[in-house]
Amino acid sequence: MMSVPIRIGVLKLADSAPVIMARQKGIFARYGLETEIVVSPSWANIADGLAWNRLDAAVLFAPLALMTMLGRRGHDTVLHPLSRISRGGNTIMLRGVNPVKGVWKSGAEGREIFDIWQAAIGRKPRIAVVHIYSTHLLILRRFLKMIDVDMDREVEILVMPPTDMISAFSEKEIDGCCVGAPWGMEAEQIGLAFCVGGSSTVLPDHLEKMLVVSDALFRSADTARRMFSAMQESLSFCRMPEHREEIAEILALPLSEGGLTLPREATFRILPGGTVQETLGFAGGEVQFPDIKWIINDMAALGWLDHDECGNLVFWTDSPDARLLHAHAPSL
Amino acid sequence: MNDVDRSRASLKVLVADANPKRGQALSQTLRADTSLEVLTVPAGMALIDAVQLHGPDVVLVDMERADRDALDSIRALSRSAQERPVALFVDEDDVELMETAFDTGICSYNVLEALPQDVKPLLRTAIALYGRFRRARDELAEAQRALAERRIIEQAKRFFMENEKTGEVQAHRWFQRRAMQTSRKLAVVAQEYLAAQKKGDA
Missing domain, CATH: 3.40.190.10 (Periplasmic binding protein-like II)
Known part of the structure; x- marks a missing residue:
């Protein structure tokens, strides 16, 4: 077990629910994970936190994760997509x-x-x-x-x-x-x-946020695996319409009580089970290349990524098991 | 303008602090250097608008500011057809400075042609000042915590004196002994006593 808490960066968004609920429901603790949730005022703080070793993980959208990794806003930083978090909702x-x-x-x-x-x-x-x-x-x-x-x-x-x-x-x-x-x-x-x-x-059901982790956390394979499992359990919880009320309630709590001060009614309406035009979905499992293919294509079309970078990013979403094996390869 | 003056051409620094008091202190400190032209973000104005208005060489940004994200985008945005766009200052060779800045909650954006030797002293000054403000805040919090503990102990002693019909010295000794026996702080023991008292009342 890690002796220091895992610092997870989130913003005040409904997408952060799986992380918030994992703490509230004691899921992290059950997986032997000590966590510190850092509610960030800006995306820049999340990116800088990952770049300067002040965050171990974050709920993040792929474009910023990729640009941070490529060093387009600060120094380049190896990041790994550990789990899907949410779909749609924009x-x-x-x-x-x-x-x-x-x-x-x-x-x-x-x-x-x-x-x-x-x-x-x-x-x-x-x-x-x-x-x-x-x-x-x-x-x-x-x-x-x-x-x-x-x-x-x-x-x-x-x-x-x-x-x-x-x-x-x-x-x-x-x-x-x-x-x-x-x-x-x-x-x-x-x-x-x-x-x-x-x-x-x-683009119905497009991947919105994912849990991105630092290279150090990713290489601490046992911790990464437990983190992945804890997130899957929390994602399953958040997906169930009967938990909508409880989740909205908790996300509306003040920061000091583990919430995000989100507007309760609006949050309740967009959570899974809601009937409004755009509801947020929670997606479990590993991030697969098809999840981010459209993002990479669009970023290339905007001139943010060149041909070589697009080619290299194909490997970014290799299954964690395959990459954990790679991570261990030198010690074998 | 003579040659000496030209070598000290003024650097335009924009101070963007969400804490007005600290922002003022930082501006004042920087103004001591006459080669700097120090500007601040007017209250209620978005950071990016202030940058567009002033066209600074360096922007010192409080990382608590949520509108910092707009500065990240300045070069990619269509409307920022600015003459002098700013980008996040990063010194790959000075990881310690970067990490200290991050921990202190301040970062710097600057025009691309700005020299690290111009930016770093400003960032260091800001870090030092932020550090002083944080220490002052920590000291205040510590004083408030000590005061709160004092109040709890006094209240617990008063209840004890009433319940046991004793004087203050005896009450103090009782709590002290209990704290020593259980290796806990006096305030914790007093808090427990008060909690038990409330439970008894209910």
């Missing part, structure tokens, strides 16, 4: 009045609705995401492409924390956002924005 929210009822259709019809909405807004739409190297940006780009809108030319992209988006909507600083759960639902409930699409209309 919402594209716009302010003002929705010209149609519900989500927008793709193609020319969607483009027409976009033009009507933009005319009402009266400027080049300002659309916020939480981080540039996020799945949200990729989903937003795909959505705009589906309605024939060029992200580079026709909208202005901003980056801000989800909680700031709520106030930015009310002050008309932004016209839209692509944001993770439960923040889109929260904006809708307050009456600040409406949902025009998101994960389910762009």
